[in-house]
Ligand SMILES: Nc1ncnc2c1ncn2[C@@H]1O[C@H](COP(=O)(O)OP(=O)(O)OP(=O)(O)O)[C@@H](O)[C@H]1O
């Protein structure tokens with residue numbers, strides 16, 4: 529007899545190059561064995577070299593996508609990626625309350641506060657940072673900023689493990705239940721250490737730093753794998769631990785594609 533898998537919803541932008549955004553989330557959900565659903569917020573024109581531009585989807589269309597799947601199919605866990613504008617963030621926050629997704633509704637909600645592509649191209653309008661802080665963070669089960677996003681959101685400059693802790697505390701003050709301060713950008717560290725905290729526990733998740741330039745979609749793949757493991761019923765520390773082991777293999781198997789930065793790969797999980 530067929531078995532219906534758990535479901536995960538990503539609210540994010542499309543990457544025409546297939547390495548990040550919605551495309552990375554869907555293939556990660558598939559590789560992790562959950563049924564993926566999408567609310568598309570923006571369509572980027574993007575390849576391995578950079579983001580050439582993007583068009584936002586009207587906020588009411590973003591909301592309608594969330595309501596359509598939540599009302600009919602049910603959502604076991606959700607995540608956000610690129611949200612582009614403050615108007616979209618406000619619409620997402622309001623709609624998640626209506627469909628009972630988020631920390632107060634027992635449906636885990638992961639916020640990956642995407643501000644720019646790894647090439648440094650903006651994916652979020654500057655004025656939208658405040659909406660991420662005030663409207664999304666208080667609803668989040670877990671937030672997963674990289675070090676640039678930590679600086680933009682809190683002003684904390686992370687240079688080592690001690691300042692990673694300061695950043696975790698500053699992010700927790702904005703209201704999420706858990707924070708994962710990703711250490712992928714501490715390039716001098718031979719280990720990639722991500723710090724997970726709920727303010728009581730401080731858990732360092734460590735992996736060897738793989739020598740590769742091809743890490744496109746790494747942040748999205750980590751956050752969507754954690755979302756998939758949450759959808760399957762794991763608690764936050766276990767889901768993040770599984771996600772960290774998942775992304776380490778995906779970076780190890782990343783492949784060159786195009787002239788620039790190639791994508792991380794979840795194909796190993798399907799072999
Ligand atoms: N070279 C590497 N080897 C192993 N793990 C890595 C490497 N680079 C990044 N990671 C891990 O990949 C995950 C994504 O981290 P990172 O800090 O690069 O996020 P990001 O900047 O949001 O990603 P993106 O590249 O998608 O913008 C983290 O778990 C990080 O530790």
Ligand SMILES: Cc1ncc(CO)c(N)n1
Pocket residue numbers: 540541542543548549550572574609610642644645646651744745746747748
């Ligand atoms: C659409 C999209 N979302 C997220 C990222 C960040 O990796 C990206 N480059 N593109």
